[in-house]
Amino acid sequence: MKPLxxxxxxxxxxxxxxxxxxxxxxxxxxxxxFKALNKKDVIAALMTAEANCLLEETRxxxxxxxxxxxxxxxxxxxxxxxxxxxxx
Amino acid sequence: MRGTANAAAVxxxxxxxxxxxxxxxxxxxxxxxxxxxxxxxxxxxMSKGVWGDWYGVNAAGLSAFVVTYLxxxxxxxxxxxxxxxxxxxxxxxRGKLGDFFRCLKTTPGHVMILCxxxxxxxxxxxxxxxxxxxxxxxxxxxxxxPAIGAILGRLLFKQELNKRMMLGIAICVAASxxxxxxxxxxxxxxxxxxxxxxAFIAALGWGFEGCVAGYGTSMxxxxxxxxxxxxxxxxxNLIILLPVFGLMAGGLNLSTSLAIQAxxxxxxxxxxxxxxxxxxxxxxSWYRGNSMCGAALGMxxxxxxxxxxxxxxxxxxxxxFGMDGWSIPPIxxxxxxxxxxxxxxxxxxxxxxxxxxxxK
Numbered sequence: 001m002k003p004l005x006x007x008x009x010x011x012x013x014x015x016x017x018x019x020x021x022x023x024x025x026x027x028x029x030x031x032x033x034f035k036a037l038n039k040k041d042v043i044a045a046l047m048t049a050e051a052n053c054l055l056e057e058t059r060x061x062x063x064x065x066x067x068x069x070x071x072x073x074x075x076x077x078x079x080x081x082x083x084x085x086x087x088x
Numbered sequence: 089m090r091g092t093a094n095a096a097a098v099x100x101x102x103x104x105x106x107x108x109x110x111x112x113x114x115x116x117x118x119x120x121x122x123x124x125x126x127x128x129x130x131x132x133x134m135s136k137g138v139w140g141d142w143y144g145v146n147a148a149g150l151s152a153f154v155v156t157y158l159x160x161x162x163x164x165x166x167x168x169x170x171x172x173x174x175x176x177x178x179x180x181x182r183g184k185l186g187d188f189f190r191c192l193k194t195t196p197g198h199v200m201i202l203c204x205x206x207x208x209x210x211x212x213x214x215x216x217x218x219x220x221x222x223x224x225x226x227x228x229x230x231x232x233x234p235a236i237g238a239i240l241g242r243l244l245f246k247q248e249l250n251k252r253m254m255l256g257i258a259i260c261v262a263a264s265x266x267x268x269x270x271x272x273x274x275x276x277x278x279x280x281x282x283x284x285x286x287a288f289i290a291a292l293g294w295g296f297e298g299c300v301a302g303y304g305t306s307m308x309x310x311x312x313x314x315x316x317x318x319x320x321x322x323x324x325n326l327i328i329l330l331p332v333f334g335l336m337a338g339g340l341n342l343s344t345s346l347a348i349q350a351x352x353x354x355x356x357x358x359x360x361x362x363x364x365x366x367x368x369x370x371x372x373s374w375y376r377g378n379s380m381c382g383a384a385l386g387m388x389x390x391x392x393x394x395x396x397x398x399x400x401x402x403x404x405x406x407x408x409f410g411m412d413g414w415s416i417p418p419i420x421x422x423x424x425x426x427x428x429x430x431x432x433x434x435x436x437x438x439x440x441x442x443x444x445x446x447x448k
Binding site: 002005053068086087 | 097100104191195306308
């Protein structure tokens with residue numbers, strides 16, 4: 001089992017793009033009991049990864065409840081860096 | 089893609105982005121403030137209980153070498169160990185202890201351990217040795233670490249570093265020099281140049297730590313990163329640095345005996361517990377702030393500790409505990425204002441402030 005933050009980043013090397021909600025949905029099977037698998041902490045992790053060029057924003061919209069939903073992806077360089085430091 | 093988003097989404101997105109940026113700067117500034125309190129409470133702890141005798145009457149008959157080097161390393165070791173206990177406790181409370189042990193075995197975990205060794209025992213020792221060899225002139229030298237961190241961030245991680253940001257960093261470093269210059273006395277002994285070079289290793293080490301560990305916390309949770317940092321720093325100070333100084337001072341028994349006395353000195357440990365808490369919060373905020381707004385801005389905001397250090401020592405030691413010699417010289421207040429301006433220059437083009445006013 002990988003640390004939660006690693007799993008969040010690794011998720012982006014397997015999908016085209018994802019939002020914080022998508023990440024939580026994808027990881028809740030394995031990490032459902034982790035306190036840090038919540039929207040606030042996951043958004044902070046994604047924005048920090050973006051600030052460090054691991055991820056980049058692709059688009060954003062409002063969900064049905066009117067909450068902001070930002071999508072990110074790992075571009076080639078970002079994915080290479082993630083895979084370099086975080087092994088499977 | 090963005091064109092399709094409606095105005096409400098754009099407004100919400102802009103709000104989220106500016107909140108994140110502001111939060112990063114606030115956290116980095118807060119790390120500087122907490123560093124000031126950590127310095128103040130550490131100094132207080134090292135004047136209480138058994139430390140009062142060691143640095144005062146010295147009934148134990150400790151040599152000048154032991155008082156200067158070994159006690160300095162012991163103070164750091166006790167503080168970092170207390171800090172590690174706080175960090176482990178907090179990680180446990182936040183349900184992150186499992187991830188702490190998992191991270192230790194990974195590449196980012198190893199990088200974090202390297203940062204802890206470089207920023208902990210290596211830089212701290214270089215600083216103390218530099219201080220002893222060259223005198224207090226080395227204090228402003230270490231203020232170079234934000235500039236070093238920003239340059240390393242550019243070289244290693246391709247972080248933004250334009251001319252405006254370099255100017256801002258230069259202003260901050262100059263302000264730190266102004267504060268540090270107040271502690272320069274006529275105490276420069278022979279071997280000063282070598283001492284300055286050794287102190288520069290400390291600035292290099294802290295610059296490296298802030299930049300690399302800051303980037304590392306984009307992969308490792310900052311709360312886990314700081315737990316690794318303080319545990320490694322505390323343990324390496326206790327297990328490596330202290331015995332090395334002990335051997336140099338005459339024997340392992342001495343360092344072990346002093347460590348036991350320090351850890352069992354109740355009146356001092358109370359303050360070490362508080363300094364350890366402040367150090368934990370300070371370093372965690374430092375790493376987090378650097379990862380949120382880049383090494384250049386993060387380290388400059390953290391660099392306000394050059395002002396917060398004397399300020400908190402004045403409040404805690406001078407005002408609250410009535411100790412003499414902790415008042416702040418006027419130049420430090422002027423430097424603090426200059427530093428705020430420097431940070432502003434790194435963070436944004438000050439001319440934009442006027443442009444926005446005009447737009448309104």
